[in-house]
Amino acid sequence: MKIKIKVNNPIISSEMKIRMRSWRSPIALLVYIFILVIFLLIFASMALSTMRYGYSSADYSEVGLVIFYTLSIVQFFIIVLVAPASTAGAISSEREKQTLDLLLCTQMSPAKIVIGKLVSSLLWILLMFVASIPLYSIAFLFGGVNPMAVVTVMLYYFLVSLTAGSIGLFYSTVFKRTVTSSIMAYLTIFLIFILSLVIGYAELFFLSQRGVYPDFAKAFYFNPFIAFLGAMSIALQGSTGSNIFAVTSYQLYTLVIVNVIFLFVLSSFSLLTSMKRINPLKGSKR
Amino acid sequence: MLLKTVNLTKYYGNFLALDKLNIEVREGEIYGFVGPNGAGKTTAMKILACLMNASAGEAYIDGISIMQNPAKAKKLIGYMPDFFGVYDNLKVDEYLDFYADAHNVPKGERGPLIDDLLRLVNLADKKDKYVDTLSRGMKQRLCLARSLIHEPKLLILDEPASGMDPQARAEMKFILKALKAQGKSILISSHILPELSEMCDRVCILSRGKAVVSGNIDEIMDTMGRRAKITIGFLADEDLQNGVAVMRTNDLVGEMVREGNNVEAVFNGTDEDISKLIKAFALSDVRIVSISKTVQSLEQIFLEVIGNEN
Numbered sequence: 122m123k124i125k126i127k128v129n130n131p132i133i134s135s136e137m138k139i140r141m142r143s144w145r146s147p148i149a150l151l152v153y154i155f156i157l158v159i160f161l162l163i164f165a166s167m168a169l170s171t172m173r174y175g176y177s178s179a180d181y182s183e184v185g186l187v188i189f190y191t192l193s194i195v196q197f198f199i200i201v202l203v204a205p206a207s208t209a210g211a212i213s214s215e216r217e218k219q220t221l222d223l224l225l226c227t228q229m230s231p232a233k234i235v236i237g238k239l240v241s242s243l244l245w246i247l248l249m250f251v252a253s254i255p256l257y258s259i260a261f262l263f264g265g266v267n268p269m270a271v272v273t274v275m276l277y278y279f280l281v282s283l284t285a286g287s288i289g290l291f292y293s294t295v296f297k298r299t300v301t302s303s304i305m306a307y308l309t310i311f312l313i314f315i316l317s318l319v320i321g322y323a324e325l326f327f328l329s330q331r332g333v334y335p336d337f338a339k340a341f342y343f344n345p346f347i348a349f350l351g352a353m354s355i356a357l358q359g360s361t362g363s364n365i366f367a368v369t370s371y372q373l374y375t376l377v378i379v380n381v382i383f384l385f386v387l388s389s390f391s392l393l394t395s396m397k398r399i400n401p402l403k404g405s406k407r
Numbered sequence: 408m409l410l411k412t413v414n415l416t417k418y419y420g421n422f423l424a425l426d427k428l429n430i431e432v433r434e435g436e437i438y439g440f441v442g443p444n445g446a447g448k449t450t451a452m453k454i455l456a457c458l459m460n461a462s463a464g465e466a467y468i469d470g471i472s473i474m475q476n477p478a479k480a481k482k483l484i485g486y487m488p489d490f491f492g493v494y495d496n497l498k499v500d501e502y503l504d505f506y507a508d509a510h511n512v513p514k515g516e517r518g519p520l521i522d523d524l525l526r527l528v529n530l531a532d533k534k535d536k537y538v539d540t541l542s543r544g545m546k547q548r549l550c551l552a553r554s555l556i557h558e559p560k561l562l563i564l565d566e567p568a569s570g571m572d573p574q575a576r577a578e579m580k581f582i583l584k585a586l587k588a589q590g591k592s593i594l595i596s597s598h599i600l601p602e603l604s605e606m607c608d609r610v611c612i613l614s615r616g617k618a619v620v621s622g623n624i625d626e627i628m629d630t631m632g633r634r635a636k637i638t639i640g641f642l643a644d645e646d647l648q649n650g651v652a653v654m655r656t657n658d659l660v661g662e663m664v665r666e667g668n669n670v671e672a673v674f675n676g677t678d679e680d681i682s683k684l685i686k687a688f689a690l691s692d693v694r695i696v697s698i699s700k701t702v703q704s705l706e707q708i709f710l711e712v713i714g715n716e717n
């Protein structure tokens with residue numbers, strides 16, 4: 122069976138062409154891999170140096186896990202930093218360059234324009250993930266990691282970059298300047314991370330005052346990083362039985378599911394609002 | 408009738424930018440929008456290009472309502488805005504290919520179409536150049552080619568020659584005439600009436616959002632009155648005094664200015680009326696030594712029309 126994927130979006134094909142042409146793209150990718158390798162070397166050597174004498178396979182799998190977590194966590198934050206920046210100029214740069222009207226008077230709908238901008242940015246980030254996959258093979262060499270964990274990590278990356286990218290895109294329809302929309306996108310994402318933590322700890326604190334000690338605060342469900350750690354934990358349970366948080370696996374699943382829904386809602390809202398915002402004939406049909 | 412607007416009105420907040428505009432553009436004609444800065448030309452054109460909602464009124468292109476069916480209307484309209492930019496890192500043919508794709512032009516048709524358009528706008532030799540390296544005039548011609556990429560019936564061109572040197576303007580005019588010969592209809596704006604009057608079949612003079620006059624140039628001249636200035640030289644001071652008295656009794660004579668033994672007067676009549684005036688001088692024994700007539704230019708009429716509105 123031959124599946125033919127037809128990318129019928131001029132923005133995607135054109136931006137890919139421009140990206141491929143630029144000498145910056147391969148260099149950025151190299152720098153990215155280089156950063157990952159540096160982190161990997163630091164943490165792997167630390168793990169190796171704390172290894173006891175008389176190596177057992179359990180010790181090696183410990184190193185494998187350290188490598189896996191290092192790679193995954195470092196990449197997670199790079200993605201959170203790169204995704205909003207790559208979309209924050211999507212619409213505002215069209216406004217700055219005075220090309221948006223030219224695009225809007227074609228047969229492309231606002232939805233198609235927004236999707237085209239988002240996908241062409243995300244494809245680039247996808248390329249970053251794919252380039253990092255060979256590094257994971259080092260973790261497999263030591264053991265302790267299963268392929269399911271890598272798949273989970275990749276899916277979460279996709280979801281997080283979709284959300285962060287959508288937020289950047291949304292602000293690029295609000296502000297005329299790319300700088301402003303980047304700053305606002307970072308601020309929003311930063312607030313999501315920080316507020317869910319702060320509120321979560323406040324929640325735990327107030328509950329403890331009343332003598333209640335839950336394992337987990339509800340507000341933590343909305344923290345993408347905590348949920349990311351939870352998702353990795355679920356995926357690794359099969360191979361190591363380890364669990365980062367001292368919670369039941371029911372709670373772990375709730376954490377991940379609530380967070381996934383939250384991220385989907387957030388990105389859908391951002392994208393739908395963006396489509397509405399660039400539609401010059403919004404609220405028409407008099 | 409290719410394009411028809413019915414009481415097209417636009418408010419920006421409380422500000423009335425377009426007041427019940429009614430125009431009709433026929434198939435195969437060049438229709439000019441003339442008006443000073445802020446007259447509402449761009450506003451009207453953006454509404455017609457489906458880039459802005461009207462506050463009231465309707466517009467139809469080829470019988471299709473622009474308000475009810477913008478997607479279909481856009482297929483028939485090619486729009487060139489007054490200000491626009493280009494993407495960096497794209498070559499001329501890639502630039503056109505991108506917009507062809509955005510207009511759903513089938514891939515197989517794009518190549519020859521792009522070649523034809525580049526030839527039309529005289530950029531065939533720039534096909535492999537990057538768009539951002541082109542000069543301003545070239546970019547404007549490229550943008551014109553872009554607006555033609557989906558073979559629209561009506562072109563809406565918002566000051567396509569602004570910022571061009573005289574030679575480039577002439578070239579643009581030549582291209583537009585060629586397009587007209589191909590059967591395209593063109594709605595074009597400018598704030599210079601004489602520039603448009605040469606190539607437009609009909610024009611509409613806009614001022615403060617209102618259409619002041621419209622029609623072909625001759626009709627506009629008629630509506631505004633074929634005003635001329637006449638200068639009469641009198642032999643002596645007494646002739647001048649008597650002459651002025653004669654002219655005061657003539658309704659067609661407007662404001663008079665004396666200069667030595669000459670009087671310069673605004674005259675609202677035809678040549679026949681001038682000969683009657685000369686006869687009246689003779690009957691009153693006014694001795695005149697010279698008489699000359701200068702017709703007011705289109706530009707002066709235009710300025711007067713606009714002046715009366717303000």
Ligand SMILES: Nc1ncnc2c1ncn2[C@@H]1O[C@H](COP(=O)(O)OP(=O)(O)OP(=O)(O)O)[C@@H](O)[C@H]1O
Nearest residue numbers: 419424442443444445446447448449450451489598
């Ligand atoms: N987005 C807007 N918000 C508020 N007022 C506007 C807006 N766009 C235009 N106007 C006002 O509407 C009036 C008409 O503007 P428009 O741009 O249509 O004029 P124009 O005839 O194209 O002028 P120009 O020759 O300078 O291009 C102007 O007074 C302008 O200030």
Ligand SMILES: [Mg+2]
Nearest residue numbers: 448449489565
């Ligand atoms: Mg204008």
